[in-house]
Amino acid sequence: MSQKVLLNAKEVNIALHRLSCQLIENHNTFHNTVLIGIQPRGIYLADRIKIMLEDDYKIKNIQLGYLDITFFRDDFRRGEKPLEANKTSINFLVEDKKIVFIDDVLYTGRSIRAALTAIQSFGRPSEIELLTLIDRRFSRHLPIQPDYRGRQVDAINDEKVKVCWKENEGEDTVYLISN
């Protein structure tokens, strides 16, 4: 097994700033926009973006929720391992809101497909966008593309992209792992 650094701490930081600025361009004060981190791995990126928007760009009262998609996945009873659920916490209405889904890696697009269905349980948003730190190009199973991407990578199927965060793994780094 070998691993290669795709993004180091500095590059992750630059990407986060760029993504935050792009969000501000489109959503201005965020008065009608909510951020939704996709469980389990998207919530760390969502937390970071929220903190950055508030601390560095002085945008107040950003609403952030976490969405778990386990019960909406299309591979229930199909894998070796049972699916494990995580916590959903959305303490606001999404009816007529603009939503930005935030996830760390976009791969087949199936998680986002599940998230699009799952969010309907909380109302009818006016529009939904997708922000992802890593976009694995040429690996989509569904016609889903990100609106904001940190870095586009070409990775073959048996390679894995791992996003590490300072608060969990001690450093902000993105690795490409191959067997």
Add this chain to the structure above:
Amino acid sequence: MNELSVNHLLGIKHLTQADIQLIFETADHFKEVINRPIKKVPSLRDITIANLFFENSTRTRLSFELAEKRLSADVINFSAASSSVKKGETLIDTVNNILSMKVDMVVMRHPNPGAGVFLSQHINASIINAGDGAHEHPTQALLDCYSIRERLGSVSGKKVVIVGDILHSRVALSNIFALQLLGAKVKVCGPKTLVPKYIEKIGVEVESNLKAALEWCDVANMLRIQNERMDISYFPSTREYTQQYGVNRVLLDSLKKEIVIMHPGPINRGVEITSDVADSKQSIILEQVQNGVAIRMAVIYLLASKIKVHES
């Protein structure tokens, strides 16, 4: 551990502590789901579940059906009163006929103890026991313990007294197994005629004085007198039973602490519990009903996840 150790839910006796913890954690997620504006998830859209009720039920049956529908399963209902069982069909024949219509899971209530175990040895589908005679009623025990955990923070170390007709109660037996597995202390309280002779052998103390039992406990689970299972007279009169084993406001106010009151339903108001107690803040009877749906969703979801697509 994120998988149950069993393929059927036949009784609490077959479960491990880790199984119950997993069911509770999964139920936490489903409790959040059933409080959403849209209370449905598509997980079980390719699973068909048959609810076979060979004995009457309102709450359990509705609760199971709702849990199945909230998970998007296809549901077929069957009650013995209006079926070929009346014409002499055997249990296995009835179930096999239903299964040949491609049913993946069976929820069964049956008047004979052990009916679920018997069926699990003869058919190839996941079985959930929704009550078998006076034997077990596992989902009720799970939702009771879940409700205690929700109200008091945990089940471990709590003192629970089960009051009333222990002899005929599947709720009592399943509750005793589940509470003990989760580390609670259990006493039973009731007329001697309605307490099984060897109950102390499974680590349960018997207390015949209701006031003493209530002083001791954190939670009192009040059971109904199961007149339909009584072929002889077990106590002189309902009035006398109520005087000795019914809870009322005066009795609860005379205790040194506030205890939690539970009841699996259906309530006989004025017999084992008075209306002012049943509807008071101390009572978690309606929380039990709400938690019942979440617990049953969790059990069905976890068992269904063990039915792999290529096998079904």
